[in-house]
Amino acid sequence: MGATKTGLFSKKQNELAAMAKALAHPARIAILQVLVKTNACVCGSLVDELGLAQATISQHLKELKQVGLIQGTIEGTSVCYCINPKAWLQYKEFFAMFFKELPENKTCC
Amino acid sequence: MGATKTGLFSKKQNELAAMAKALAHPARIAILQVLVKTNACVCGSLVDELGLAQATISQHLKELKQVGLIQGTIEGTSVCYCINPKAWLQYKEFFAMFFKELPENKTCC
């Protein structure tokens, strides 16, 4: 027990859940917002911006990288992170799609 | 350690993360999809639809209820669940807002 039973659900459902999970932490939300706002890249200054330890930030960055939402390129000793525009758009569309179909006829509850 | 340091982040950031967390499980995605599709309410038939135990489904329903995404009204011995249209719309708008600002000028990475 304890592990999510992914086998019970469709690929899409697991995918959407994984996308949501990537956003399911305020630090990752904050990181993405900083990356969007600064437009250009932000390197390790995220550690200063947010109040978390370097190891913790690095871990969150890794997760965001794993789901493809951000990219990182080495720039000397530091690493330059930025939003992956393609993935960003896909996320936007996925969530829009999911919430699109509004239950109009509220016949119950 | 181990607990999310919510104090470091803004209310909005924590809110969005909480919203994402509610969607961060395929079972909850599936439940919401069933509730949207059936339009009317679905009671305990969710246990048959998805392959999870009754207690597990009940727990997921509780979480969805706690974030306001669904409502449940008692109907005899069974409970009728349905989407909360207001919250649904709010979620839609929140996520759309978050993903709205696309990084146009991709000058880096």
Add this chain to the structure above:
DNA sequence: AACATTAATCGTAATATTGCAATGAATAGA
């Protein structure tokens, strides 16, 4: 080469989540 800086990784602890059997509470029907 020696040192400093930056960031990933490792190891560990604390906490949260997932899942289910068992139990409990409430109502419907006999």
Add this chain to the structure above:
DNA sequence: TCTATTCATTGCAATATTACGATTAATGTT
């Protein structure tokens, strides 16, 4: 009342997540 049905809750085990100090790897600087 007794029983069946439906769902919430409790208690527990397994797993996942969050966080950080310490270490490591890589590069830049002197």
